[in-house]
Amino acid sequence: PSRESTYFLLDEIHVMKEWQLQLKYYIDAHAKCRFIISGSSKTLLYLDASESLAGRIRFLDVFPLTFREFLEFNNIDLSGMLPQKPDLEGFEDIEKAYHSIIEHKQSILYFLSQYFDTGGYPEWFKIRDMEQWYRTIVEDYFALILFKDIVSVFKVKDPILLEKMVRDIAAVSTNRFTYKGLSERLDIDRETLKLYLYYLQSSMMVFVADVFAPSKKA
Incomplete structure (x- = not known):
């Protein structure tokens, strides 16, 4: 039998009654499984898990898109316009980046306004x-x-x-x-x-x- 763990992805887990106790059972039994859980109620997840799963769970907050990611969703990739290791002393890299970005100035400003209005939520693109x-x-x-x-x-x-x-x-x-x-x-x-x-x-x-x-x- 394989020694690798089986991963379970459970969304909106907070709607399940006493979900934290059920996960605790498998974790304490050293079952060959891992759980990735998510839910829209951050407060409820933290509250339910803070006691029963203390030391057994790690939280990761997932935030909306950054503006750079928002631009990428709109087919504007800044990675090719900005230097990886800019030379700040000679300003040559900064000047090159400026001329690369200025071509997209109007589009970037338009999407910046849209970004503020939508909050960077990915659902906007649907x-x-x-x-x-x-x-x-x-x-x-x-x-x-x-x-x-x-x-x-x-x-x-x-x-x-x-x-x-x-x-x-x-x-x-x-x-x-x-x-x-x-x-x-x-x-x-x-x-x-x-x-x-x-x-x-x-x-x-x-x-x-x-x-x-x-x-x-x-």
Whole structure:
């Protein structure tokens, strides 16, 4: 018999009841098998596996396409335009790269705008219709992450307030905010605000970049 392991690829595994215990059984039995699991509910996967499969599982976050990958999906390959080991002292390689890329300037700028609008999701290339894409984002992704992921996993007491908070943050995306200002605008106490913000960050629905401000006393 072969000593090689058999690989099982299981998608949306979080919908299976007590999936982590079933995987733990095979792992602890030293069965000749390996499991590659995936699911749309990142928060639920982490929550279910963090205790039962501690030390037995490794997580890998899969993000949307980078802009370079997005260009490749649109048949623009930058690898042939950019030097592998650029000579930064003479600027010759930089000049060559500039002249190679400038020919595609308009296309690159067009796809950059498209990249921002679509978020770099590969599913865009199946749809390629902006109106339908916005419906997909709102109806599918937004509802899935907010209600099936965050609300159900963290037992959120006020889903309507959470949705209002998400829409408010999305409307001022990339802008600075303070907990005080946001709590007053949403009419919510700061502790609840911080808790809900933690839920959103845990599910990767929002990313918060703290602003460093040196102390005036220093």
